[in-house]
Amino acid sequence: MTTLIPTEQELHAYVDDRLTATRRAEVESWLAANPQQAQRIDAWRSDARRLRTALAGLHELPATAPLDLSRLDRQLRHRRRRRFASAAVLVLALGLGGFAGWQAKEATLQVDVLPMADALQAHRLFADTPALDIRASAPAALQAWLGRHFSRVGELPDLAAYGFEPVGARLLSNEQGPAALLVFEDGGGQRVSLFLRSPGERFERMPSGERTEGALQARYWSHGAYNFALVGAADDARGERLREVLGVSL
Amino acid sequence: MHDLDEQQWRELLQRLRRFALWLSREPGGADDLVQATVERALTRRDQQRDAEGLRPWLFAILYRLFLDGKRRERLHARWLSWFGHAPDEATGNETESIILAQADLEAFARLPDEQRALLLLVSVEGLSYREVSQALDIPMGTVMSRLSRARAAFRVLAEGKPAPPALRRLK
Numbered sequence: 001m002t003t004l005i006p007t008e009q010e011l012h013a014y015v016d017d018r019l020t021a022t023r024r025a026e027v028e029s030w031l032a033a034n035p036q037q038a039q040r041i042d043a044w045r046s047d048a049r050r051l052r053t054a055l056a057g058l059h060e061l062p063a064t065a066p067l068d069l070s071r072l073d074r075q076l077r078h079r080r081r082r083r084f085a086s087a088a089v090l091v092l093a094l095g096l097g098g099f100a101g102w103q104a105k106e107a108t109l110q111v112d113v114l115p116m117a118d119a120l121q122a123h124r125l126f127a128d129t130p131a132l133d134i135r136a137s138a139p140a141a142l143q144a145w146l147g148r149h150f151s152r153v154g155e156l157p158d159l160a161a162y163g164f165e166p167v168g169a170r171l172l173s174n175e176q177g178p179a180a181l182l183v184f185e186d187g188g189g190q191r192v193s194l195f196l197r198s199p200g201e202r203f204e205r206m207p208s209g210e211r212t213e214g215a216l217q218a219r220y221w222s223h224g225a226y227n228f229a230l231v232g233a234a235d236d237a238r239g240e241r242l243r244e245v246l247g248v249s250l
Numbered sequence: 251m252h253d254l255d256e257q258q259w260r261e262l263l264q265r266l267r268r269f270a271l272w273l274s275r276e277p278g279g280a281d282d283l284v285q286a287t288v289e290r291a292l293t294r295r296d297q298q299r300d301a302e303g304l305r306p307w308l309f310a311i312l313y314r315l316f317l318d319g320k321r322r323e324r325l326h327a328r329w330l331s332w333f334g335h336a337p338d339e340a341t342g343n344e345t346e347s348i349i350l351a352q353a354d355l356e357a358f359a360r361l362p363d364e365q366r367a368l369l370l371l372v373s374v375e376g377l378s379y380r381e382v383s384q385a386l387d388i389p390m391g392t393v394m395s396r397l398s399r400a401r402a403a404f405r406v407l408a409e410g411k412p413a414p415p416a417l418r419r420l421k
Contacts, residue, residue, distance in 0.1 A: 009394045012401070016372055018379065044401050047408055048373035054355050055268060055374050069259065069292070076292055150325070 006030055011037075015044050116220040118172075119195035119229035120213050122181045126170045127193045127231070150180060150196070150226075159184055162242055164192060192232035192239075194246065198225065210243075219243040253301065262305065263288075266312055269370055273316050275359055283319070287312040306381040313367055313386055320363070357407035365400035372397060 006014070006027045013019050014027045031038040159165075164184035172179045179197030208221035217234035220227065221243075230243050254262065266287060270280035290311050291298070298304065358366065364386075371377045371385055383393045 008398055012394065012397050013379075016379075043405055047401065047404050048369075050408075051355075051358060051369060051373050051404075054358075055272065055370075069288075072288060073292060076289060 011041055012044075015041060015048060115207075115209065115211070116195065116218055116227065116229040118179065118197075119181075119193075119220065119231055120216055120218050122170070122172055122179070122195055123193045123216065123218075123231035126172075126181055127183050127191045159242065159245065162238060162245065163187055164242070167191070190233065190236065192230060192236070192242065195229040195231060196226045198227070221247060223247065262308070265305075265375060266308060269309060269367075269375070270312055270316070272358070272370055273313070273363065273367055274319075279319075283312055283315055286315050290315070305375075306377060306385045309371060309375070309377070309385040310387065316363075316367075357404065360407055361400065361403055364396065365403055368393070368396050368400050369404065 004026070010019065010023070010027060014024065014031075017024075019027060031041060163186040165186075167183040167185045169183065170181040172181060179195060182194045182196075183191055184193065185191045208219075210217060210219040212218075212234045215234055216231055217236075217239060218229045218231045219239060220229040222228070228246065230239065230246055232239050232242070263284065266284045267280055270283040270287075271277060274280050274283060287308060291308055298307065358369070361369070367386060368382065371382045372379075377385065379390060379393050379397075383390050386393070388396070
């Protein structure tokens with residue numbers, strides 16, 4: 001008896017009972033003539049059966065309260081309403097942020113339409129405070145928060161070659177969405193910070209640029225899913241170089 | 251989803267939990283995954299297909315959420331190490347307690363995520379290849395080649411760890 005030699009795909013389909021009756025019979029007779037292959041297929045099948053058996057006990061799973069659809073529905077509607085309400089809350093500062101959070105709220109209320117003005121504000125408020133909350137405070141909360149809001153950041157920047165070491169970070173959120181301020185310091189105590197957040201409505205496709213405000217300079221750009229701003233002293237000659245490095249590494 | 255009677259709904263939930271449990275290998279995480287899946291399904295119910303498509307659709311949502319979660323974990327580990335923290339010990343394999351009773355499953359638990367997901371859907375849930383391709387959001391050809399790799403890998407692991415006698419009797 002001659003049958004077309006079954007492909008690897010067909011052999012899997014045979015194990016999973018996904019062949020037509022005719023083809024199935026053909027494969028069966030081919031296997032009968034090819035004991036070595038038959039052995040291999042048998043092993044797959046017995047693996048699958050063992051797996052099914054071992055996992056069959058639907059009811060042996062640890063019990064939890066079953067999800068009640070209509071209750072979930074109500075909860076979701078409620079949560080949506082609350083989200084609208086909380087749009088009024090401009091700033092959520094995690095960790096030690098009680099008072100600083102309040103200050104930041106005041107600050108963000110004054111946000112004008114200049115690109116990344118909030119980055120400068122954040123740098124002023126937080127870059128020099130010891131109240132950076134990423135290091136010791138609450139890794140679990142941080143994980144949840146970061147994960148929710150910054151899941152698409154690429155490799156984090158390494159500025160050690162330019163003398164800057166990471167100091168910490170501050171998590172913020174304003175009406176344009178969540179944001180993070182990452183603070184770096186060089187050997188001389190000079191600090192720069194990198195601000196990142198999802199594009200808001202106002203600056204969805206933000207052009208790259210730079211702006212000086214008082215003693216501070218912000219260089220900003222968009223890349224991937226986020227807007228970035230590098231904020232540092234306006235008279236720091238390394239700013240441009242750092243900006244280039246970050247533009248490449250982020 | 252609202253068309254299912256209570257019995258069907260309960261069973262569907264259990265299936266989702268089983269999938270979630272063996273993907274995440276953490277009972278707590280599995281329940282969260284299922285809850286998040288159902289919530290997302292409710293907010294997107296306009297995409298809901300016919301009753302037949304419901305199961306693969308829910309598996310698809312759950313799988314996507316699981317992958318998102320993994321990505322977040324990796325990101326978090328990067329952040330922590332970036333700030334000088336040693337990353338947490340690889341999250342302990344909490345299924346150990348479940349597996350103790352079923353030592354044979356240990357081999358399965360050691361397969362990579364994508365292979366576990368595939369074998370669960372094909373061998374345990376009995377989804378068609380097309381449904382699996384939808385649920386995992388990969389082309390048919392990838393389903394087949396991944397299935398081939400998964401079966402081979404499972405074979406190797408299972409052979410290194412012969413099934414305990416108690417389980418053999420079940421065959």
